[in-house]
Amino acid sequence: MAAPQGHLSPAEGAYRSEPQVRAIARLRGVRKVFQRGAERITVLDGLDLEVPDGSFEALMGPSGSGKTTLLNLIAGLDRPTAGTIEVAGANLTDMTDGELARWRARTIGFIFQSYNLMPVLTALENVELPLLLTKLPAAERRKRARTALRVVGLEHRLHHFPRQLSGGQEQRVAIARALVSDPQIIVADEPTGDLDRHSADEILDLLERLNKEFRKTILMVTHDPHAAERATIIRRLDKGALT
Numbered sequence: 001m002a003a004p005q006g007h008l009s010p011a012e013g014a015y016r017s018e019p020q021v022r023a024i025a026r027l028r029g030v031r032k033v034f035q036r037g038a039e040r041i042t043v044l045d046g047l048d049l050e051v052p053d054g055s056f057e058a059l060m061g062p063s064g065s066g067k068t069t070l071l072n073l074i075a076g077l078d079r080p081t082a083g084t085i086e087v088a089g090a091n092l093t094d095m096t097d098g099e100l101a102r103w104r105a106r107t108i109g110f111i112f113q114s115y116n117l118m119p120v121l122t123a124l125e126n127v128e129l130p131l132l133l134t135k136l137p138a139a140e141r142r143k144r145a146r147t148a149l150r151v152v153g154l155e156h157r158l159h160h161f162p163r164q165l166s167g168g169q170e171q172r173v174a175i176a177r178a179l180v181s182d183p184q185i186i187v188a189d190e191p192t193g194d195l196d197r198h199s200a201d202e203i204l205d206l207l208e209r210l211n212k213e214f215r216k217t218i219l220m221v222t223h224d225p226h227a228a229e230r231a232t233i234i235r236r237l238d239k240g241a242l243t
Contacts, residue, residue: 025049027048030046032044032069043064043069047240057231058221060222066239071189071221074087087107105130108185111187117162152175168200
């Protein structure tokens with residue numbers, strides 16, 4: 001599995017950045033307001049952020065601070081109320097819905113707390129799912145899915161269904177699914193939230209490996225300080241602003 005071009009370096013605000021490191025994501029003056037009935041709720045308010053290419057970032061903060069909203073905006077799952085967002089060389093605020101969907105498919109890999117695996121599909125079939133939207137022939141899709149499962153250490157569980165796997169193994173399948181299209185950025189929303197400590201540590205070890213060996217930029221939302229310590233950069237959100 002090819003790794004994107006990039007250079008790992010600490011980020012501004014945590015350590016001193018090296019000037020040659022490019023930002024894979026830039027947010028300027030980003031506001032996000034949700035309308036709930038007659039009430040307008042401001043979740044992010046004028047946020048500026050640069051994410052260095054190849055970084056492993058943890059987003060922390062109390063519930064309702066805007067962590068998942070920020071993750072969704074960077075991943076192109078939502079649009080800002082105001083401001084600009086540039087990720088991997090694309091201005092997301094200028095894209096149509098169709099363009100944004102195609103951009104996500106080739107740029108972003110998603111990992112969720114609850115795994116989001118299809119129970120009627122095997123591990124191999126779950127990992128292959130994102131490739132069904134491509135023009136790859138079936139043999140190539142299966143080859144890539146097998147490679148992704150080998151990367152996460154599950155080549156011996158190709159034909160097992162989710163119900164036959166442990167929680168940690170299910171999350172590994174989900175990580176393989178996130179990797180299979182070789183994205184530049186992996187976004188992980190509480191990836192260890194449903195796991196015991198041993199399984200959580202295994203998943204964190206894997207994320208570290210993907211960052212260091214495969215040069216993936218990783219953005220992880222977490223409430224767990226133990227998980228956040230694995231990141232090279234820790235950012236804290238409170239009341240819609242970085243602190």
